[in-house]
Amino acid sequence: MNQNISLNTSVTSEPRLTSLSHGGGCGCKIAPGVLSEILKSVPQLPFPKELLIGIETSDDAAVYQINDSQAIVATTDFFMPIVDDPFDFGKIAATNAISDIYAMGGTPLFALALVGMPIKVLSNETIARILAGGAEACRAAGIPIAGGHTIDSVEPIYGLVAIGIVDPKRVKSNAAAQAGDILILGKPLGVGILSAALKKDLLSAEGYQEMIANTTKLNTAGPALAKLAGVHALTDVTGFGLAGHTLELARGSHLTAQIDWQQVPLLSNVQNLAEQGIITGASDRNWESYRNDVLLPEQFSPAQQALLTDPQTSGGLLVSCSADAVNDVLAIFKEHQFLDACVIGQMTSKQAQYVTVLL
Secondary structure: OOOEOOOOOOOOOOOOHHHHOOOOHHHHOOOHHHHHHHHHOOOOOOOOOOEEEOOOOOOOOEEEEOOOOOEEEEEEEEEOOOOOOHHHHHHHHHHHHHHHHHHOOOEEEEEEEEEEEOOOOOOHHHHHHHHHHHHHHHHHHOOOEEEEEEEEOOOOEEEEEEEEEEOHHHOOOOOOOOOOOEEEEOOOEOHHHHHHHHHOOOOEHHHHHHHHHHHOOOOOOHHHHHOOOOEEEEEEOOOOHHHHHHHHHHHHHOEEEEEEHHHOOEOOOHHHHHHOOOOOHHHHHHHHHHHHHEEOOOOOOHHHHHHHHOOOOOOOEEEEEOHHHHHHHHHHHHHOOOOOOEEEEEEEEOOOOOEEEEO
C-alpha cells in the first residue's frame, strides 16, 4: 500500500510552503478571459519592426531581432509554491520559466531571479534552498543567474526572467499552424491534479516523484524542433491547460484544433483522482473563460473536462507540424528523453469552435 506524503525539508517549526499561498504553480495565473478583459483597457504603444513577436497572439515570449541571424528571446514567469519542499519549488519554478525560451525555438543565455518571500515566516535556510533549486535548474540548462530582485512578500513567490537567443528564421510562434498539421504533445497531463492531492495529503510518494520528474524536466527539444521545416507552430502547455493553450494556437492560426482525447497522455492515477473530485479551482476558472470556444462530446465526463483544463506547471511542448514531419518530431522528443510524447490531434480549417475534442 502506498504511503501518502507531506514533504517539507525546511525547518520543522515553519508552516508548509503551500499553506502560505492561495494558489500554486501555474494555477496562480489570472484566468484567460479575465486577463483578456483587463488588457482591453491598456493602451498599446506602436511596436518597432524589430519586435517580431509581442503580445498580439499571447505567445510564450517576446522576440526582438538584432541582426539578420540573431534575435533576443525574453520572458518572465513566477508563482507561489506548488510543493512544500523548498528546493523542489525553486527548481520547478525555474524550469517552468526557462521553458518559454525553448517553446520559441530559442536557446537560453542567462536568467534573473524574481524573489518575494515572507521573511518573518520563513527561515533564511528555507529561502536559500528555494534559490538553490532555481540555480540547479539553470545549471542543467547551462545558464547563470546573473542577478535579480527581492522583496518582502506576504506569500512566497519565486521565478525568473529568462533571456535567450534564436535565429529569426527559426522562431516558432504559436500562431503559424497550417490546416492539415498534426498535433504532438511532449509531456503527459495532470500536474494540477497531483498538486491538489498533495495539498490534501492524498498524494503517494510515487506520485510525488512522478510530479517532480515531470515538472523539473527542461523542454530542451525546442531548438532542435525549430530547425525542422515541417514544424510550423510551437508552444508549451502551462496554466491555461491543454484546452487553453491549444485554443491560443488555433485562434492565432485562424484554424480549428481537433484533440483526440483517447490519445492524450496522462500522469499515473490522475484520472482516478479527478473522478474523486480532487481538482484545482483554476481548472474551473479556465473552463469558464473559454468554454464558448471549445466543443466537447456529450459523453465527456467532469473528470475528463478537469484534465483538459488542468493547469500544467512546467508542462510539455505542443507541436503543430506537417504529416511528413511527425516521425522526425517524435524522434527528437525521444532523443531528449520525452518518452510520453505522442500525436494527440490535428489542425483543420476553421469551424464553429476553435477547439473540438473527440472521443
